[in-house]
Amino acid sequence: MKQRARLLRTAAAGLTLGMALTLTACGSDDSKDSGSGSGEIHILVYGDATNKVEKRLVDTFNKTSKVKAVLDTIPGADYQAKLQTIISGKQAPDVFFNWGGGSIKPYVDAGLLMPLDDFIAKDPGLQSNFLPSVFNTAKVDGKAYGVPMRGTQPVLLFNNKKVLADAGIEVPKTWDELLAAVKTLKAKGVKNPIALGGADKWPTQMWYQYAYDRVAGPELFAKALGGDKAAWESEDSKKALGMLKELIDAGAFGSNYDSVKFTDGGSPALLATGKAAFELMGSWEYSTLQDAHPDFAKSDLGYSAFPAVDGGKGDAANVAGNTNNFYSVLKSTKHPEAVGEFLKLMYSDAFVKDQMSIGNLPTTTNTEQFLDTAASPEYAKFQFDLVKNAPSFQLSWDQAFPPAATTSLHSAIQQFFNGQMDADGFIKSMQSLPAA
Numbered sequence: 001m002k003q004r005a006r007l008l009r010t011a012a013a014g015l016t017l018g019m020a021l022t023l024t025a026c027g028s029d030d031s032k033d034s035g036s037g038s039g040e041i042h043i044l045v046y047g048d049a050t051n052k053v054e055k056r057l058v059d060t061f062n063k064t065s066k067v068k069a070v071l072d073t074i075p076g077a078d079y080q081a082k083l084q085t086i087i088s089g090k091q092a093p094d095v096f097f098n099w100g101g102g103s104i105k106p107y108v109d110a111g112l113l114m115p116l117d118d119f120i121a122k123d124p125g126l127q128s129n130f131l132p133s134v135f136n137t138a139k140v141d142g143k144a145y146g147v148p149m150r151g152t153q154p155v156l157l158f159n160n161k162k163v164l165a166d167a168g169i170e171v172p173k174t175w176d177e178l179l180a181a182v183k184t185l186k187a188k189g190v191k192n193p194i195a196l197g198g199a200d201k202w203p204t205q206m207w208y209q210y211a212y213d214r215v216a217g218p219e220l221f222a223k224a225l226g227g228d229k230a231a232w233e234s235e236d237s238k239k240a241l242g243m244l245k246e247l248i249d250a251g252a253f254g255s256n257y258d259s260v261k262f263t264d265g266g267s268p269a270l271l272a273t274g275k276a277a278f279e280l281m282g283s284w285e286y287s288t289l290q291d292a293h294p295d296f297a298k299s300d301l302g303y304s305a306f307p308a309v310d311g312g313k314g315d316a317a318n319v320a321g322n323t324n325n326f327y328s329v330l331k332s333t334k335h336p337e338a339v340g341e342f343l344k345l346m347y348s349d350a351f352v353k354d355q356m357s358i359g360n361l362p363t364t365t366n367t368e369q370f371l372d373t374a375a376s377p378e379y380a381k382f383q384f385d386l387v388k389n390a391p392s393f394q395l396s397w398d399q400a401f402p403p404a405a406t407t408s409l410h411s412a413i414q415q416f417f418n419g420q421m422d423a424d425g426f427i428k429s430m431q432s433l434p435a436a
Contacts, residue, residue, distance in 0.1 A: 038066050039067045039068075039334065039335055040069070040070050041095065041335050041338050041339055041342065042069075043058065043069055043070065043071050043094070043096075044073075044093035044095070044096040044097060045074075045096075046076050046079045046097045049287045049288055049290075050150060050358060050360065051073055052358070053354045053358060053360075054071055057345050060345065061345060065341060066338075067335045077200065077261070077264070083096060083098075087112060088112060092332055094330055094332075094335065095329055096328055097149065097325055097327065098325065098326050099396070099399040100146050100323065100326045100399070101138075101399050101400050101436075102405075102436050103403060104138065104146065104328055105402055106404070112332075113328050113329065113331065114145075114328075114331045115143040115144065116145060117143065119339075122340065125344070126340075126343060126344065126347075127144065129347035129366070130347065130364055134152065134324050134363040135147075137323045137326075138326045145328050146327060146328045147327050148324040148326055148346060148364075149327045150324060150360055151324065151360030151361040151362050151363065152361050152362075152363050152383070153284060153325075154283055154319040154320070154387055154390075155206050155209075155281065155320050156303045156304065157171075157278060157303065157304050157305070157307070158278065158280075158301065159171060159278050159301075159302040159303065160272070160274055160277055162274060162300045163276075164181075167184055169181045169184055169185070169277070171302065174307050174308050174310060175243065175310070177307065178307050179246065179250060181277070182247065186250070186251050190275075190276070192270055192275060192276045193253075194280070195267040195268070195270035195275075195279040196253045196254075196260065196279070197260050197267035198253070198417065199258055199259055199261045200261050200263050201411075202398055202410065203262050203267065203281065204417050205396065205409070206282075206320070206321075207417075208240070208244065208413060209221070209320045209396065209397050210280070210320055211240040213392070214307075214308060215309055215313065216234070216236035216313055216314060217313040217314040217392075218314065220236055220237065221394060225435065226436070227435035232427045232431050241427075242423070244416075248419075262281065268281075268288050271296075272292070272301075282322065283360070283361065283383055284360070286301070286303075286359035286376070287358040290375060303382065305319075305386060314392075315391045315392065317389055318390055318392040318394065319386060319390040320395075321394075322395065323395060327346065346364075347364045347365075347366070349366065352364055352366060353370055356371070356373055356374035356380055357373075359374070359376060398410065404434060405433045405434055408429060408432065408433060409430075409433060411429070
């Protein structure tokens with residue numbers, strides 16, 4: 001939910017941050033006192049439709065805790081940049097939302113985060129109640145630094161069932177079928193067969209991570225992430241880029257995708273209003289559409305796995321996206337006991353049911369028993385089976401790489417997509433990224 005914005009470097013941005021956040025108590029002596037009585041812990045999260053669930057959990061916590069939790073949000077498009085602005089200052093939260101992996105390693109290296117060993121020793125359920133493959137995504141150098149706090153977020157190919165039916169198109173199961181569907185839709189006057197929030201850049205990235213996975217398998221990206229620069233100039237890499245260019249040149253994304261955003265609701269609106277037939281997006285697309293276009297989400301929203309590539313090395317059951325989001329804890333918190341109690345809510349039955357009510361799929365060990373209570377049981381079961389059966393779950397590229405690589409990564413992705421950079425230029429740009 002991505003959430004992956006360009007760093008803000010102006011003084012005006014700092015002023016905007018101070019006005020936008022309700023963090024005035026956080027960092028003050030009153031809110032972070034070390035006394036055993038009342039006080040506050042500030043929980044900083046990515047601002048989106050899921051916040052209503054997080055607000056309910058905060059309210060639940062506050063009913064019994066002397067130390068009160070305060071939920072602060074940053075609009076999604078600005079989250080990463082503004083987090084970096086405040087995390088080492090007086091407005092630093094006690095607990096903050098992240099994606100695990102490379103997104104928190106710099107904060108660990110800087111000594112800002114609290115290892116969760118003591119919390120887990122007191123309550124082993126903080127680890128044992130989550131699927132290991134997900135929980136371990138927030139480990140750095142063997143230590144746990146995050147507790148899963150939303151739901152697993154595989155990237156799916158969403159569709160408008162009515163647009164497909166009107167065009168006589170079946171949901172594509174292969175890349176060739178997707179390309180054929182685009183050509184059919186263009187011939188029928190659909191200007192943007194595939195909605196894309198290219199102005200955010202990270203939605204464009206999703207096309208690369210799946211194309212590379214289906215052509216080369218997850219091993220190529222794993223090698224590149226580890227510093228093997230030759231992986232980017234392999235034949236499989238060039239083939240994936242060639243496929244993407246063919247799709248772009250077919251007019252799949254229209255001509256103005258770089259001025260459309262997901263984060264302001266632009267690309268989901270194209271899908272919901274029938275101006276596009278497809279959108280490749282994380283599973284949070286469901287809660288986004290349920291909130292902004294409830295009638296469409298209920299009646300005409302379809303979804304499928306990313307298409308297979310004939311002759312590709314990657315298993316068609318592989319998944320890419322975010323294993324989950326996490327709450328990490330700042331060492332500076334003056335109320336670690338209260339933080340520990342708050343984190344326990346992340347595996348409660350109420351948490352699981354609330355997340356499912358908006359289409360999210362928690363990664364707790366008790367999730368499966370509540371699938372029938374989801375906003376859409378069919379959607380919940382589809383996601384659960386997809387993740388459960390996936391031979392590989394590749395973390396989104398810009399979360400796997402350290403934050404220092406994000407701007408260069410996004411620029412290369414955007415420039416190849418819009419024709420400002422050829423395949424050789426893209427390969428060189430990717431080779432310049434730091435290893436994770």
